[in-house]
Structure formats: C-alpha cells, structure tokens
Amino acid sequence: MSTTLSRTVSMSRKDLGLREKDEELSVQSKKNTVLVSHGRPPWYGLDGTRINDAFVIGVAGGSASGKTHVARQIVKNLGFIPTVIILSQDSFYKRLDEEQSKLAHANQFDFDHPSAIDMPMFAACLADLKACKQSNIPIYSFAQHQRLEETQYLYGAAIIIAEGIMALQDPQLRELYDLKVFVQCDSDLMLARRISRDVEQRGRDVSGILEQYLRYVKPSFDNFVRPSAAYADIIVPGISNSVAIDLICTHVRQKLQERSNAFRPQMAIPKSHLLSQNPIPIEQLGLNILPSTRQTEGIFTILRDRDASHQDFIFFIDRLSTTLVEYALQFLPYLPHTVTTPVGAETEGKKVTCRYVCGVSIQRSGCVLERGFRRVINDVPMGTLLIQSNETNAEPLLLHAKLPLYIRLRHVAKETYVFLLDAQIGTGAAAFMSIRILLDHGVPQDHIVFVCFLVARKGGINILRKAFPHVKIVCGSVDNEMREGRLDGREGRKVWVMYPGMGQIGDRYYL
Amino acid sequence: MSTPCPPPPPPQPSLQPNSPKGDLPPSVFTLPRTAQLEALFTIIRDKDTPRGDFIFYSDRIIRLLVEEGLNHLPVITKTVVTPTGSTYEGVGFEGKICGVSILRAGEAMEAGLREVCRSVRIGKILIQRDEETALPKLFYSKFPPDIARRYVLLLDPMLATGGSAMKAIQVLKENQVPEERIIFINLIASPEGLKTFCGTHPLVKVITGWIDQGLNEKAFIIPGLGDFGERRYCE
Numbered sequence: 001m002s003t004t005l006s007r008t009v010s011m012s013r014k015d016l017g018l019r020e021k022d023e024e025l026s027v028q029s030k031k032n033t034v035l036v037s038h039g040r041p042p043w044y045g046l047d048g049t050r051i052n053d054a055f056v057i058g059v060a061g062g063s064a065s066g067k068t069h070v071a072r073q074i075v076k077n078l079g080f081i082p083t084v085i086i087l088s089q090d091s092f093y094k095r096l097d098e099e100q101s102k103l104a105h106a107n108q109f110d111f112d113h114p115s116a117i118d119m120p121m122f123a124a125c126l127a128d129l130k131a132c133k134q135s136n137i138p139i140y141s142f143a144q145h146q147r148l149e150e151t152q153y154l155y156g157a158a159i160i161i162a163e164g165i166m167a168l169q170d171p172q173l174r175e176l177y178d179l180k181v182f183v184q185c186d187s188d189l190m191l192a193r194r195i196s197r198d199v200e201q202r203g204r205d206v207s208g209i210l211e212q213y214l215r216y217v218k219p220s221f222d223n224f225v226r227p228s229a230a231y232a233d234i235i236v237p238g239i240s241n242s243v244a245i246d247l248i249c250t251h252v253r254q255k256l257q258e259r260s261n262a263f264r265p266q267m268a269i270p271k272s273h274l275l276s277q278n279p280i281p282i283e284q285l286g287l288n289i290l291p292s293t294r295q296t297e298g299i300f301t302i303l304r305d306r307d308a309s310h311q312d313f314i315f316f317i318d319r320l321s322t323t324l325v326e327y328a329l330q331f332l333p334y335l336p337h338t339v340t341t342p343v344g345a346e347t348e349g350k351k352v353t354c355r356y357v358c359g360v361s362i363q364r365s366g367c368v369l370e371r372g373f374r375r376v377i378n379d380v381p382m383g384t385l386l387i388q389s390n391e392t393n394a395e396p397l398l399l400h401a402k403l404p405l406y407i408r409l410r411h412v413a414k415e416t417y418v419f420l421l422d423a424q425i426g427t428g429a430a431a432f433m434s435i436r437i438l439l440d441h442g443v444p445q446d447h448i449v450f451v452c453f454l455v456a457r458k459g460g461i462n463i464l465r466k467a468f469p470h471v472k473i474v475c476g477s478v479d480n481e482m483r484e485g486r487l488d489g490r491e492g493r494k495v496w497v498m499y500p501g502m503g504q505i506g507d508r509y510y511l
Numbered sequence: 512m513s514t515p516c517p518p519p520p521p522p523q524p525s526l527q528p529n530s531p532k533g534d535l536p537p538s539v540f541t542l543p544r545t546a547q548l549e550a551l552f553t554i555i556r557d558k559d560t561p562r563g564d565f566i567f568y569s570d571r572i573i574r575l576l577v578e579e580g581l582n583h584l585p586v587i588t589k590t591v592v593t594p595t596g597s598t599y600e601g602v603g604f605e606g607k608i609c610g611v612s613i614l615r616a617g618e619a620m621e622a623g624l625r626e627v628c629r630s631v632r633i634g635k636i637l638i639q640r641d642e643e644t645a646l647p648k649l650f651y652s653k654f655p656p657d658i659a660r661r662y663v664l665l666l667d668p669m670l671a672t673g674g675s676a677m678k679a680i681q682v683l684k685e686n687q688v689p690e691e692r693i694i695f696i697n698l699i700a701s702p703e704g705l706k707t708f709c710g711t712h713p714l715v716k717v718i719t720g721w722i723d724q725g726l727n728e729k730a731f732i733i734p735g736l737g738d739f740g741e742r743r744y745c746e
Contacts, residue, residue, distance in 0.1 A: 294581075294582050297602045298602050305593070307592075322574065322626075326571070329547050330547050334549070337550075337553055341557070342735075343731045343733060343734065343737055345734035345735070347553075347556055375626070500599045501594070501595045
C-alpha cells in the first residue's frame with residue numbers, strides 16, 4: 001500500500017503529467033505521488049551527514065483553482081529533475097467521530113474550515129520528508145468520510161510540493177516552505193469547475209453542490225484562503241499561467257543548482273579520496289574478515305580465476321556467501337535461553353533476541369549473495385536498492401528503493417537489524433548511499449551489518465569507516481587497491497577497478 | 512607448475528573449551544563455540560521445535576560441519592589470472608572425496624554435504640544391533656568402486672557409544688580406505704563415545720559440533736536432541 005519509486009518510474013518516464021485524463025479518475029493517487037526522472041544524487045557529505053534538505057514548495061489557492069494542475073506543470077516544466085513528491089492536504093483530514101461522520105455523509109460537515117485538517121500531523125509529515133526521512137502519511141477515504149487504518153509510505157524526494165486550500169494558512173507549514181505559491185483564480189471560474197467536477201466524478205446534483213458552496217466553500221475562501229495569499233512569494237493565475245510556471249521553475253532550478261554546487265566537489269566520488277596516500281591501517285578499519293581456511297582460500301582462487309567456468313563461479317559464489325552470512329550472524333544479539341530436550345533433560349542455550357531482521361541487497365551484484373542469505377535466514381523480508389553511477393561525473397544516483405515494511409515504519413526501523421548485501425566495497429559510493437538511506441529511515445548504525453566478498457583497502461572504505469564507524473562490515477577478503485581502468489577490455493567510460501579483484505561479479509554470476 | 516604447499520595450521524585448535532572434561536584427543540575438532548552456534552543447537556535440542564525448523568537449523572549446522580571437515584583435505588599452491596589481468600597466488604583443491612552415510616540418520620546430512628560439495632558420490636552403510644550378540648552388525652553397504660583412492664567423509668549425526676561408527680570404520684578399512692583418509696562428521700558427541708572411538712581409531716579425524724555431558728542408562732546422549740532420524744523424518 002504505497003506509492004514507491006518503482007511504480008512511478010515507468011509512469012513518470014512515459015507521461016510525467018501528460019496522462020491527465022486517467023489521473024483525473026482517482027483523486028488520491030493523483031495527489032500523493034513520487035515522480036522520478038533520472039535518479040537522486042547524493043544528499044549527504046563525506047562525513048555521512050545530510051547536507052541538503054529537500055526543496056519544499058507550498059501551493060495554496062481556492063477549491064478548484066487549479067493547484068494540482070500548477071503542481072503538475074511545475075514537475076513537467078522542470079524536465080530533467082530528481083525525485084518529486086506531490087503531497088496533498090486532503091490526506092490530512094482529521095478522524096471523524098460518529099456524529100461528525102453522519103453530518104459528513106449528509107453533506108453537513110464543514111470540510112473547508114482549517115479545523116477540519118490535522119495541521120500538526122501535516123506539518124510533522126512534511127518536516128520528515130523535508131529532512132529526507134521517510135513518512136507514512138494517512139489516507140483519507142471520501143467514500144467512507146474517514147481516515148483509513150493503512151498509510152502511504154513516501155521517501156526519497158529532492159523536491160516536495162505540498163498543495164491544499166490551507167497550505168499557506170498554517171504558520172507551522174509556512175515555516176517549512178522554501179517557496180510559497182498562491183494560485184489566484186476567478187470565483188466564477190472556480191465554481192464552474194467545481195460543479196462540473198462534482199457532477200461528473202462524484203455523481204452529485206447541482207443544488208447540493210451550490211448549497212455546500214454557499215454554506216462552507218465561499219466563506220472559507222473569503223475568511224481563510226484568500227487572506228493567506230499575503231504570505232505567497234508568487235501569485236500564479238489559475239489559467240494561462242505558463243509564464244508564471246516558467247518563472248517558478250527557473251527559480252527552483254537555480255536553487256537546486258546552488259545546492260548541488262555546494263557539495264559536489266566534496267562528494268566527487270571517487271577521485272578525491274581514492275588515491276589517498278595514507279589510508280587507515282587495515283587493523284583500524286574495523287573490518288570483520290572471514291577467517292581464512294584452506295577451503296575459503298581455494299574458493300577465492302576459483303572465483304578470482306578469469307577462466308573459471310560459469311557453473312563453478314555460481315556454485316562457489318553461493319557457497320562462499322552462505323559461509324559469509326553465517327559469519328555475519330554473530331552480530332545479532334543473543335541471550336541465554338533454557339529448553340527441554342526430547343530425552344527430558346533441561347539445557348541452557350542461547351536465543352536471538354531481536355524481533356526484526358531483514359535483508360537489503362544492492363542491485364545487481366549484491367543479489368548474488370541472496371541465495372546464500374536465504375540458506376541461512378529463510379524467513380525474513382528482503383528489500384532492494386538500485387544505485388547506478390551517473391554517466392558523466394560518476395556520482396551515484398538512487399534509481400529505485402523497495403524496502404521491507406520493518407524499515408518503512410520508523411518506530412519498527414529503530415529495532416530492526418538489517419543485513420546489507422553487496423559484492424564488494426570499491427569506491428564505496430553505493431555502500432555509502434545505501435547506509436545513508438537506512439539511517440534516514442531510523443535504523444541505528446550498529447544495527448546495520450554490511451556483507452560483501454571484497455573490500456579495496458585503498459578505496460572508499462576509508463571515508464565510509466570515518467562516516468559510519470558503528471556499521472559492522474563483514475567481508476571475505478581484502479584487496480589492496482583500486483585503479484582506473486576498463487573491465488574485461490570493454491569500450492567506453494573508464495571505471496574504478498579493484499586489483500587483483502574478481503572482475504565484474506554481477507556479470508560473471510548472471511550473464 | 513603446482514607445488515605441494517605445507518598444510519596450514521588446523522583451522523581450530525583441537526582443544527576448544529567445548530568439552531566438559533577439557534581433555535580431547537588430538538584427532539577431535541570442534542566448531543568455535545559462538546553464541547550463534549549455541550543458538551542453533553538450542554533450537555534443535557528443544558523438544559517443541561517443529562520439524563520444518565528442525566530440518567532448516569540442523570542443515571545449517573551440518574553445512575558448517577562439512578565446511579570444517581573439508582578444511583582437512585590437502586590443497587596445493589595455484590596461481591591464477593584474474594579478470595583484471597593481475598595474477599593471484601591462491602590454492603587449488605587436491606584429492607577426490609566421497610561421502611558415506613550411516614543409515615538412516617546419516618542420510619539426513621547428505622543434502623548439506625551436496626550443497627557444499629556439488630555432485631559428490633555418496634556410499635551407504637546399514638548397521639544394526641544384532642539381537643543375539645547385542646553388538647553392531649553390518650547389514651548392507653554400497654560404495655563407489657574407487658573408494659580406496661578417495662577421502663571419505665563419514666556421516667552420522669550422533670556419536671553416542673560409538674558402536675556403529677567404529678563398525679563403519681572397520682568396514683571402510685576392509686575396503687582399503689586408510690584411517691588417515693577418513694573424516695567422521697557428527698553434530699553431537701558424548702565424551703564416552705569420543706574416548707572409545709578415538710582410542711580405537713586414533714588416525715580418523717572427528718569433526719563434531721558439540722560435546723555433551725554424557726550418556727543416560729539407555730545410551731541416549733544427555734542433554735542431546737532425542738532421536739535425530741525420528742525428528743528429521745517421522746515426528
């Protein structure tokens with residue numbers, strides 16, 4: 001029950017606001033959405049802390065003035081943009097008691113008064129999203145006139161647009177906006193749009209609509225909505241507003257550019273830190289290296305051999321990942337536990353004491369560890385992250401996040417142990433971003449166990465360690481260095497390659 | 512091109528603090544006694560553990576035991592070229608192996624063995640107590656024809672009195688497998704059984720997951736886990 005990045009990747013790529021007709025059908029799905037254009041660049045610095053808040057735009061205006069349209073136009077006009085969330089005030093109607101519910105069903109409840117909206121919750125959700133945390137926003141059902149039990153999970157936007165008639169009315173909300181927009185529209189036009197919308201989509205009759213308009217909508221507009229235009233940075237007309245939207249987009253682009261310029265040189269992975277002449281001594285990196293045995297040594301020899309057969313590579317990857325995950329499980333908490341055996345003897349043993357454990361694999365090469373993971377922990381949820389590097393500047397980009405429920409719910413995330421799976425830590429860019437994502441969700445650092453086959457000693461591990469000293473890192477072996485080069489004699493952009501390494505592990509396992 | 516390399520020290524010292532008496536024979540190797548291993552054993556010891564969990568968690572222990580057992584096989588130095596074009600000095604596995612399971616409980620360890628050693632050959636032995644003499648008697652055995660040239664991983668989950676295991680070793684020796692090429696893998700051993708077994712076959716390496724307190728009057732291991740085969744297949 002969530003609009004995840006995934007669902008909207010395909011949608012947004014295709015239409016990004018072009019499919020107006022379909023979207024009109026469902027008010028809810030139209031209003032709280034995450035749109036992805038080309039992935040989310042780092043929102044944190046080398047020390048692992050967040051540098052930037054998300055950019056928040058508040059859009060207010062009368063009912064049927066065209067707020068959602070303006071929000072969509074902004075998204076469409078921004079073009080090549082990072083992730084955007086459009087958050088609607090409609091989600092935050094308060095729970096109704098029985099009496100209020102009866103009134104609501106009889107169209108006798110004033111939904112246009114500010115007191116109908118749960119402003120503190122609206123502000124709290126918006127503040128979480130602005131601080132790059134996840135938020136599980138309520139879902140309001142207009143059919144039942146009630147807030148539903150389920151919530152909608154939102155995470156990972158660089159831009160948030162909050163829209164609603166009262167979006168500029170509440171001071172807590174105004175505090176959170178980077179840009180305040182008021183959509184100004186002629187009253188006659190708003191009423192005309194409202195009648196046509198309610199008749200067509202909600203099956204209401206005109207006299208009912210007019211009664212409601214005169215009784216609630218118009219007074220609310222005059223008393224609360226129109227005065228809030230005074231707080232706006234820019235007033236946009238409700239029709240023929242392309243010039244105003246251009247202005248807004250130019251401003252947003254400029255602001256985003258200023259922000260990314262501020263930290264890009266710092267985070268210009270990997271050149272700035274990979275060639276550091278004084279890497280941290282290996283014993284101070286706090287790595288948990290799998291004890292070397294004849295078998296693991298032999299397995300690594302096969303995996304590193306460029307002439308290893310495809311079957312051998314898969315078999316030994318599965319075997320090594322099983323051993324690695326067994327080794328990584330020592331980092332779960334255990335407590336004494338007494339049981340009775342079938343022969344009637346009591347014996348004291350141990351028991352895992354954490355309630356929530358899950359895995360998250362980093363696509364694609366992290367998935368090669370999943371088979372081994374499942375052999376050891378068979379019944380836990382698995383999440384996945386797709387992080388790719390930007391073709392032009394090698395910066396990591398978050399393209400897709402599908403996380404287990406344990407992580408999505410903040411109060412559960414605090415008690416969850418997460419095994420983060422990736423084949424290797426080379427530049428460390430993907431590891432860095434994935435750990436930051438888990439921390440954003442409230443998973444404590446010392447509850448994260450990163451499991452990988454190889455770590456490059458002179459690679460990104462040095463900054464990763466400084467940024468996240470309490471994350472447990474379990475690896476099979478440590479390689480000495482990273483060099484810029486091309487893998488397997490391939491054409492194209494140079495990438496950072498681990499030496500002696502195992503080559504492109506994902507390709508060797510899957511292709 | 513490959514030269515034999517000196518064997519590395521045993522992965523675990525044989526005298527782990529896993530025995531109540533602390534005087535293990537040098538041919539006995541145990542898994543490191545971690546909280547995690549203890550938790551695994553706690554699950555399979557618990558009489559209330561359902562069969563699905565019993566199978567899953569005993570398989571995890573069996574895999575660890577087989578991995579440990581394989582560390583006693585020889586390796587030779589081997590140099591390979593990695594996909595990045597650099598050379599890597601590693602080791603290559605030497606020596607052919609086969610598994611031999613003592614029916615029926617030993618069969619339960621075959622799945623774990625095959626996960627670690629792909630398509631390994633597996634021989635079988637059926638040994639039962641002779642009602643007349645009360646001694647273990649061989650009823651059936653079937654081995655790969657070239658077993659004499661292989662390392663043998665002998666599988667039996669519980670080492671209680673050691674009677675059937677010793678009978679199995681005797682059968683293997685009759686098939687020209689020398690003691691030093693046999694690795695006996697079990698989950699739980701009794702100190703009495705270990706002592707008798709290692710006294711009779713000092714060159715056989717014994718890999719055991721846990722050494723328990725001892726035997727009761729019915730020769731069940733205490734605290735043990737009951738009848739492994741029953742719990743795995745029947746209950």
